[in-house]
Amino acid sequence: MRERTATPRTGIHVESHDMPMNGVLQEVHSADDVVAGLRTVDYIADTAVGVTVHLASRLGKPILAEGPAGVGKTALAKALSAWTGRRIIRLQCHEGLDESKALYDWDYRRQLLHVQAARFQDDAAPVIDLFDESFLLPRPLLESIRAEDDVILLVDEVDRLDAEAESLLLEVLSEFQVSVPELGTMSATKRPFVLLTSNDSRDLSEALKRRCLYLPLDYPTVERERQIVRSQVSGISEQLADEVARVVQALRGMNLVKNPSISETVDWARSLVLTNVDSMDADIVASGMPILLKHRVDIAAATSRLTDTTLPHA
Known part of the structure; x- marks a missing residue:
């Protein structure tokens, strides 16, 4: 068995303009539906939340929920999950987050084991591609793109990212696709419903904010x-x-x-x-x-x- 180096492939690419707007929450037909639906899972939403979730669902836009810690931003994603039955894929942001934690990484241990095993095989054994998808470790952003079911992508505390890491989100939020040099471009066949949260500890880039519907949240009355x-x-x-x-x-x-x-x-x-x-x-x-x-x-x-x-x- 022999290993070989990776060769870029593009066969898995799905053209983004053919992708249906699967970020739509099928349960949502109006802002009142949102408020009533969230109430069934004990999340008391006001009209602003109902309107924003409704519009985000209809337009296929991410929501940027911003406000002090503890006002229900993350709880909103959990409540939407409980109400709609969609599972949550969560990216917890922190300083130093890079693409190996946000996008993808390679299973280096398995790759090494295959390299070592290849030394004991003859030349007639099948060739192993060390950068085959089977060695790929999807992180939350790529996992949400590759998901075959309807999911909610929660990008929690996005304001804790540095500017470089924040830019990693832009490709996903723009085209819902991720480029893996060894494999090509992976595009979503089903868009996740995306909710970003921020504690407003720093200003986010205008490029990121342009892609979102803004939902300011404060302590309740x-x-x-x-x-x-x-x-x-x-x-x-x-x-x-x-x-x-x-x-x-x-x-x-x-x-x-x-x-x-x-x-x-x-x-x-x-x-x-x-x-x-x-x-x-x-x-x-x-x-x-x-x-x-x-x-x-x-x-x-x-x-x-x-x-x-x-x-x-x-």
């Missing part, structure tokens, strides 16, 4: 957070859910290092139900600080103002 708590915390009363939402809203107005996230609000509400709390007072709020706040200076600032009118009581 008291009413919406009350609805979120009611939908996700079994057994909580209307009154307690309202008090939880109002206390958290007050905390977010204190100029803290890190505001409580929606998930932390839900965790606190669950802890109150588990400990049979019926209504709020200063001691109960103080006991919830380790769940809601994760910086000592924030806990100290909030605790010192527990009797202030900015923290409502029942």
